[in-house]
Amino acid sequence: MTRNNVALLGATGSIGRSATAVLSCCKERFNVPLVAARSSIDKLAGCAGQLDAQMVLTTDDTKLDELSSLLPPGVQALSGMDALIETVTSDKIDTVLCAIIGTAGIRPVLAAIEAGKTVALASKEVMVSAGELVNAALKANPRARLIPVDSEHSGVFQALAGRRKDEVETIILTASGGPFRTWSAEQIATATLEEALDHPTWSMGQKITIDSASMMNKALELVEARYLFEDYHAKLDVLVHPQSAVHALIGLTDGSLIAQCAIADMKLPIAYALTYPERVALPVEKLSLAAMGKLEFSAPDRKRFPAFDFADAALSAGGTLPCAMNAANEVAVERFCAGEITFGSIYRIIEKVMSAWHNEPQISLEQLDEADAEARRRAREVKL
Ligand code: NAD
Numbered sequence: 335m336t337r338n339n340v341a342l343l344g345a346t347g348s349i350g351r352s353a354t355a356v357l358s359c360c361k362e363r364f365n366v367p368l369v370a371a372r373s374s375i376d377k378l379a380g381c382a383g384q385l386d387a388q389m390v391l392t393t394d395d396t397k398l399d400e401l402s403s404l405l406p407p408g409v410q411a412l413s414g415m416d417a418l419i420e421t422v423t424s425d426k427i428d429t430v431l432c433a434i435i436g437t438a439g440i441r442p443v444l445a446a447i448e449a450g451k452t453v454a455l456a457s458k459e460v461m462v463s464a465g466e467l468v469n470a471a472l473k474a475n476p477r478a479r480l481i482p483v484d485s486e487h488s489g490v491f492q493a494l495a496g497r498r499k500d501e502v503e504t505i506i507l508t509a510s511g512g513p514f515r516t517w518s519a520e521q522i523a524t525a526t527l528e529e530a531l532d533h534p535t536w537s538m539g540q541k542i543t544i545d546s547a548s549m550m551n552k553a554l555e556l557v558e559a560r561y562l563f564e565d566y567h568a569k570l571d572v573l574v575h576p577q578s579a580v581h582a583l584i585g586l587t588d589g590s591l592i593a594q595c596a597i598a599d600m601k602l603p604i605a606y607a608l609t610y611p612e613r614v615a616l617p618v619e620k621l622s623l624a625a626m627g628k629l630e631f632s633a634p635d636r637k638r639f640p641a642f643d644f645a646d647a648a649l650s651a652g653g654t655l656p657c658a659m660n661a662a663n664e665v666a667v668e669r670f671c672a673g674e675i676t677f678g679s680i681y682r683i684i685e686k687v688m689s690a691w692h693n694e695p696q697i698s699l700e701q702l703d704e705a706d707a708e709a710r711r712r713a714r715e716v717k718l
Pocket residue numbers: 343344345346347348349350370371372373374393433434435436438456457458459483484485536537538539540541542600
């Protein structure tokens with residue numbers, strides 16, 4: 335079997351660790367020439383050792399010496415975004431697994447698409463902020479492919495396999511509801527960091543865990559779904575499903591719903607994105623519906639979770655508004671984690687930035703950089 339040459343970006347994070355487990359248990363399928371991250375250089379070097387990576391890259395130039403000192407002879411240390419782009423677009427790489435948190439993933443993903451690579455995309459911010467540019471790049475480079483890793487979107491992608499586009503009426507993402515699913519609006523408004531980090535079903539990085547508590551994760555995921563599945567013109571919806579066994583459903587014209595179910599473990603969608611259209615045996619538990627006993631579903635409560643109003647606005651406007659929503663949310667989450675604002679103020683910051691936004695269609699990366707920086711500046715300055 336020819337091995338798939340995978341570049342793992344964001345190797346030291348939560349997704350990066352799950353990806354390392356998948357890649358190291360299927361070494362006959364995967365070669366990993368490059369692992370990259372920004373910080374935690376010791377972890378990055380450890381991951382490189384585990385995957386026998388020949389090139390290891392930090393996007394932080396000041397960490398290059400530290401990285402070099404930790405690598406064995408023969409393994410190349412690299413630094414900087416330009417080097418990252420040069421490597422992922424080289425003929426050493428077939429597939430780029432992007433698990434960089436935030437918008438720093440946009441440049442390498444666009445470059446990989448332009449070079450005709452397969453991109454396995456965990457970084458939802460890439461589709462949220464730059465979905466129009468990414469889709470334009472995919473149309474212009476038909477050899478390139480984009481396969482979702484986010485669990486709900488992987489679920490949709492799996493349910494859609496082989497389906498005619500005009501048969502699909504709805505795309506439904508599920509949400510666990512997070513730690514505040516049953517809390518009152520007043521309780522949510524004053525929730526602490528510790529309470530927000532106490533996710534009931536998924537173990538993830540800090541930022542996405544806070545987003546799950548505020549439901550901004552689902553707002554981001556609705557926008558992500560809009561761009562990933564744009565060609566289906568399907569209605570997007572969310573169901574709260576506390577057991578996190580069903581990750582997504584699609585509704586067909588005859589009224590059938592097709593659901594994708596599995597345990598809540600990111601190794602599964604990561605592996606599927608890397609082996610698609612094949613599947614491999616994985617070291618994960620199998621879902622037992624009998625052991626689970628019951629599956630519950632309900633519509634999200636839009637009054638307690640204004641995130642859905644932001645999603646509606648971003649979905650109908652498109653352009654740079656989703657980028658502004660994402661940037662405002664990132665700053666609001668940073669301010670909350672720093673103890674500067676209450677949990678409820680996260681919504682107020684996003685609302686202020688979005689309602690005053692001058693929207694434009696997406697035309698270039700430079701324009702998106704400016705929109706992102708402007709939304710961040712405004713979100714930092716919101717007085718509460
Ligand atoms: P994390 O914070 O645990 O890890 C982030 C990784 O990105 C680290 O390796 C870090 O070094 C790297 N990074 C940060 N800034 C960078 C930069 N400028 N250049 C290069 N690398 C940089 O995050 P995570 O929870 O693993 O999430 C990663 C992405 O996957 C996010 O976009 C998130 O929304 C998405 N996602 C995560 C999960 C999950 O279960 N954790 C599920 C679905 C989607």
